[in-house]
Amino acid sequence: MHSSPRGLVAALALVCCTSSPTTARTQLGPTHSDLVYATVPGVGGAQLDLKLDLYLPPSPSGPLPTVIWIHGGGWAGGSKFPSTAAPLVLAGYAVASIDYRVSGIAPWPAQMHDCKAAVRWLRANAATYGLDPDRFGASGSSAGGHLAAFLGTSGGVDTLGVGGVSVDVEGTVGDHLGESSRVQAVADYYGPTDFLRMSMLPSMIDHDLFDSPESKLIGAPIQAAPELTLTADPTQLLSRDDPPFKLIHGTADNSVPFDQSEHLWRTAREVHGLDWELVAIPDGGHGGPGFGIGHAAAWFDVHLAPRDTTVGIELLSSPGEGAGPGALRIERAGPTTADLAVLLFAAGSAEPARDYLPLPQRVVIPAGSASRSVPVFPIQDGLVEGDESLTVTIAPSADYLIDHAATAIELVIADDDGGPLLPTVTVSTVDGVATEGSVDGALARITRSGGLAAPLTVRYRVRGSAVPGVDHDRVSGEALLAPGQASIDLPLAALDDDLAEPTEVWVVELLAGNAYALDPVHVASGRIDDDDRVAGQPLLGLISESSLGVEAGQDLVFVLTRTGSASSPLNVGLLTSGSASPLLDLSGVPASASFAQGQSFTRVTLGAVADGLPEGAEFLDLTLAATPGHTSTETRTRRATIADADAPSIAGEPLELVVGATRLGTELLVDLGGPASSPCAVYLAASAGFLPVLGQPILLDVASAQLLFSGATGADGSARFRAPIADDPALVNLVVSLQGLAVDGAGSLRVSAATERRLCSVD
Structure with missing residues (x-):
């Protein structure tokens, strides 16, 4: 098979023109060259050694913060040498420049497996080379920036499922699978993120071609395999426990559009509340002037700096429906003279408010104590869903380091519902493709086996990058099977919106019920093709x-x-x-x-x-x-x-406001931290505005503000609130502002910073 001339030229251009961030002309050789961190199958079945070069400062002092540098080259070429290590090494960092399998040797996710293996190897050998295993950063340019970003958002994630496609994120490459592959900070230079969006903006590469760098990485034309393609998108894995990111990108990049970094940054900031930084290089291209490694050095100086306190998490016991609560413990090493607020993030197949009482997102270890236990209460829901898992992770904070060996714990909530006589339900894809402007839609089918005599209502939800009511018609969420009926079809019709969009994914997921059991295969998926791009029109x-x-x-x-x-x-x-x-x-x-x-x-x-x-x-x-x-x-x-340049400063120490995921059809969790045993409230507004209340500035526009929660903080200064978010497509992408208020024991008003969040669909 011959590559198309345009695709071949474009791929070569991305490989050859990809430039690393500019550095000082100081040349610095590696302290340790060609260290083998793993051995994998190569071309023709031959064994391939994966290597890294380790650069150490001339006079290291104490365990060193370490930066993993990942080279670019369109995932098809490039090398660990030469590296941009010199400025970082001279600034006191260890730098590990790594090689990984290119797309001509193995498709995605082999590249990520190799990167994670390198991180685990470095942690396992940290004592040998004088590295601090709790202070690892990742950086790279272009394809290397993509891998650094994915490394940052995938910490603690074993598998990623998009629709009917699931990939092993962590992998089994190397000999140190017990070590963590998390990194504590990321500096991403112009890395791609969502490949499906790339051809929406000016580029010298047709990223949708079958032989584009992205299609070669995935092993298929990206628009024809959207689910597999999205498994390479670091945006899919964003969560509140991700490390701090700095994204550096040129606004006139004609290889990887600036939108790629902006999309990741906006989603992290608006949906997950992550305080990341996006550096736009005006008229900047794909590397070159303005992209100095100093951007990364300044970021790592802040986020890999040593701290007095290190925290970790320990599982004490798992809960079970009917078996009582479980418990976990947060521990700190270091000074105990003051209260310490530790941020938590919980995720898994178990859902808050349905399978367990929501956990606090902010836990205070009181002064004088080195630990605090947190109970986990299961909910007896009567649904046949099987045992479910919950992973609780410590989220980053400027107040502590996180013990790399005690970052997260997994609980299993045992299910005691159901019986052997219940019917089993599954869902399959009959026709996976719906096209805008076509009368032919997609079709999923729900099927039950056993127990056909009685009527059966099966609960389901539709999710994915395609939004119900926006990209396809809305569905009821319940399917009624009549007596004797073994299956029922769910049609999905695409809605024509006159916007050019990348291929979108729809997913039908069956939900647990009390009258049926779920088959292990209870997800069906497909895609919606866009017909709105007009030939010859810009x-x-x-x-x-x-x-x-x-x-x-x-x-x-x-x-x-x-x-x-x-x-x-x-x-x-x-x-x-x-x-x-x-x-x-x-x-x-x-x-x-x-x-x-x-x-x-x-x-x-x-x-x-x-x-x-x-x-x-x-x-x-x-x-x-x-x-x-x-x-x-x-x-x-x-x-x-x-x-606002005229806004008055907030008097006193501000309150801490932690806002959970803002997804339609789920429950909003808000945690407030401030003075102990004090009246408090959380307000919601369409936009923030300063107004004087009791002589103090309040960041609320009372014309649009409404009281969301009210109550009082506990003895540790914490308060937790919950509220359902309507499953209404009209709310998609609505940006709201939340702010907390409290009155301390002296009668002074305390306020939090206003937190902007965007409402989004389930996926």
Whole structure:
């Protein structure tokens, strides 16, 4: 089979033009060369040694923080040498530059298995080489940035399932499977994330081709295998226990579009509440000037710095329905003179409020104590679901390091429901493809075996990257099988939205019930193909070069992108909305933007006006207007925030607000930390705004704010609140602001920072 000329040239361009971050000209050889960290099958079945080079500072002091450097090269080439290690090594870091199997030797996820094996090997040999196993960072450029990002978001994850496809994330490469493969910080230089979105923006590569670097990595054309492709997307694994990330990307990158980093950053920030940093290099390409390794060094200086306290988690006992609660214990090593708040994240097949009482997201170890136990209460739900697992992980904080050997524990909640006479239900895909604009939809089928005499209602939910009510029609969530009926079909029709989108995935998942048992195969899936890209028409999108503005200090900068034909000038209408007023809060708001002939990028700069009003942060949504002659992508709207230069500072120590996942149809969990035994409340608003309350500034716009929770903190200063989030597609992508308030024993008002979160679908 011959590669297409364009695909071959593009792949070579990505390999040959991929440049590492620029460094000082200091040349530094490895302290230890060609250390074998694992042996794997290579081409033709021959054994292949996987190697790394280890660079150590000339005069190391104490156990060293370590950076794992992962080279680029389109997953098809590149080498661990030469490395960009010199500046990091001279700054006091150990640097391990690793090789991994390229796509011509093995497809995904072999590359991630190799990276994780290298991390485990380094931890197992930390004492030999003077490394600190609790302070590992990962960095890389291009394909290496992708692997560094995936390494960061996949900590503690064994498998990743997308629809009907499941991949082994951790792998079994190497000899140290008992060691953790987690890293504590990531610096990602222009790495891809969601391959399915890449051809939506200007690029010299057609990423959708069968022989593109991404398709070669996956082992199939990416748009024809969306579920498998999404298993390589680090965004799929985002959670609140992920380490801090710094993403560095050029806005004019024509190999890996800037949108790839922006998409990961926005999802981490808006959905999971992660305080990550995105560095946009204006007009920057795929590496080159502006991409110095200093970006990574500065990040690691903060997040791999030594701390006085190290915390870990221990399982005391697992709970069971009808068998009583379980328990876990949080322990700290180091000073015990003050209270220590430890952040927890819980996830697994067991769901909070359905299978167990929600755990606190913030646990305080009191002063004078080295540990605190936390009970886990199961819920007797009467559903036949089998034993379920729950993994509880310590989330990162600036107040402590996490013991790499005691980062997480797994509990098993035993199920005592059900019996041998219950029917078993399963679901299968009959027709997996639905196409926008076509009357032929997708079809899933629910089937029961045994117990056909009685009617049976089977519960299910539809999830995936395709949103019910937005990308396909809504379904009831219940299927009724009549007496004698063995199966029932669930049709899914695609909805035409006039937006060019990547291939999307739909998933039907059966839910547990009390009158049936679930077959091990209780998930069916397929895809929705988009028909909205018009041949010969340009495809327009938006990226945010600077989405955090400051009144009279930092402007908002958006970049319009044009993919496809650029042979003619093009004028595009712009629409604005949000709490920021184009007349009072912004200057230079244009009604349109223009592309010159041959231009794929054009910039729009909006000035943030200092209005002298203490109104708090405000947001602006910029949207591309629908205009004949072009098609917009799903990225036609971008949000930016303007910080208020006139806002008064918050008096006293702020409250701590921890907000759980904001997914439709689930339960919102909010934890508050502040003064002990004090009245407290949490408010919800469409946007944040400063208003004086009892002489103190409150970050709430009372015109849109509503009381979400009220109560009192406990003796440890913690309060926990719960509320259901409606399963309404009209709420998808709605951004809300939450803020906590409390009155301490002296009668002073204490407030938290306003926390913005975006409501999203289940997946």
